[in-house]
Amino acid sequence: MKKTVDGALAAAPLAVFANRAHSKEDESASSLEEGRPDGRREVRLEYLRPREIETAMSECAVLFQPLGTIEWHGYKNNVGVDALKAHRLCVLAAQKGGGLVAPPLYGGVGGLDEPHTFVIEPENEVHSVLVRPWIESLCREAVRQGFKAVIIVTGHYGAGQQIVVREAAVRMSRALGAPVLGTPEYMLALDADYTGDHAAWGETSLMMHLYPGSVDLSQLGEAPHKGVYGRDPKKYATREDGEKLTRVIVDRLAALSKRMPNWGEEERRRFIAAESALVDRQLEMMGETKNAWAAWRHIPKGVFAGYGGLLAEEKFEEIIAMVKDL
Numbered sequence: 001m002k003k004t005v006d007g008a009l010a011a012a013p014l015a016v017f018a019n020r021a022h023s024k025e026d027e028s029a030s031s032l033e034e035g036r037p038d039g040r041r042e043v044r045l046e047y048l049r050p051r052e053i054e055t056a057m058s059e060c061a062v063l064f065q066p067l068g069t070i071e072w073h074g075y076k077n078n079v080g081v082d083a084l085k086a087h088r089l090c091v092l093a094a095q096k097g098g099g100l101v102a103p104p105l106y107g108g109v110g111g112l113d114e115p116h117t118f119v120i121e122p123e124n125e126v127h128s129v130l131v132r133p134w135i136e137s138l139c140r141e142a143v144r145q146g147f148k149a150v151i152i153v154t155g156h157y158g159a160g161q162q163i164v165v166r167e168a169a170v171r172m173s174r175a176l177g178a179p180v181l182g183t184p185e186y187m188l189a190l191d192a193d194y195t196g197d198h199a200a201w202g203e204t205s206l207m208m209h210l211y212p213g214s215v216d217l218s219q220l221g222e223a224p225h226k227g228v229y230g231r232d233p234k235k236y237a238t239r240e241d242g243e244k245l246t247r248v249i250v251d252r253l254a255a256l257s258k259r260m261p262n263w264g265e266e267e268r269r270r271f272i273a274a275e276s277a278l279v280d281r282q283l284e285m286m287g288e289t290k291n292a293w294a295a296w297r298h299i300p301k302g303v304f305a306g307y308g309g310l311l312a313e314e315k316f317e318e319i320i321a322m323v324k325d326l
């Protein structure tokens with residue numbers, strides 16, 4: 001497995017992806033995955049016993065909730081990219097900053113009109129009757145269990161999914177009196193030139209780093225690639241870029257995980273004001289233009305690039321000031 005300088009971002013190869021042909025390496029990866037991946041702290045909620053949960057929560061009472069779906073991600077990627085990517089990023093963030101990680105949810109708002117894709121709710125709609133109540137119940141239960149903050153990371157991000165997730169998080173932050181962040185992972189790395197793509201450079205690079213052996217670029221023909229949107233993964237995707245993006249995203253998630261459970265009412269209010277301003281703008285522009293993606297039109301030009309850093313540093317008023325440029 002890959003070791004980095006601080007040891008924080010090493011990704012354990014998962015048995016299901018690493019070297020499909022059986023080998024000794026497979027066996028060790030398999031036993032590691034079933035027990036304690038890469039020897040670091042187990043943070044996956046479903047693998048823990050009660051006392052382990054209590055110890056972890058006494059140190060950092062944050063619950064990470066990864067979201068994704070089953071969706072075509074090109075011939076070279078598996079169809080679980082969104083949830084797998086979000087889950088692994090949450091695990092690394094919890095190991096670094098504290099907190100526990102709930103099992104990922106497969107199923108969301110939207111999905112491509114491509115094979116092997118489950119569209120649970122319609123694309124680019126915000127009238128969610130499945131994802132929204134699920135998120136709200138999850139948050140309510142997390143707080144009832146004693147978690148003091150929830151961080152929802154969606155690896156699946158049509159406009160509808162993003163709006164529903166962030167809006168539900170804002171609403172629950174208010175209603176439960178505990179901060180809930182609901183964001184796609186790429187929004188935390190806009191300043192690393194990752195403005196979100198579909199199965200292209202960004203997502204594919206992340207998968208190459210987070211799940212070594214899971215990407216088979218040789219299965220891609222010549223561009224344009226079916227159901228791939230963004231920079232050509234065959235030309236540009238690298239494990240090194242995946243590691244860079246992972247570092248940015250995980251550092252910010254870990255910083256939030258350390259701080260969010262300690263926020264007082266004042267910080268929570270300021271956080272809610274910023275997140276609310278962002279999702280209000282996304283909704284308003286959707287209403288005005290009849291285009292769910294309207295509030296994203298300037299993001300590839302660098303507008304809003306500071307969001308991830310400002311959020312992690314609790315500079316909420318600066319986020320509010322940027323929202324009007326979307």
Ligand SMILES: [Zn+2]
Pocket residue numbers: 073081082155156157197198199203
């Ligand atoms: Zn994706």
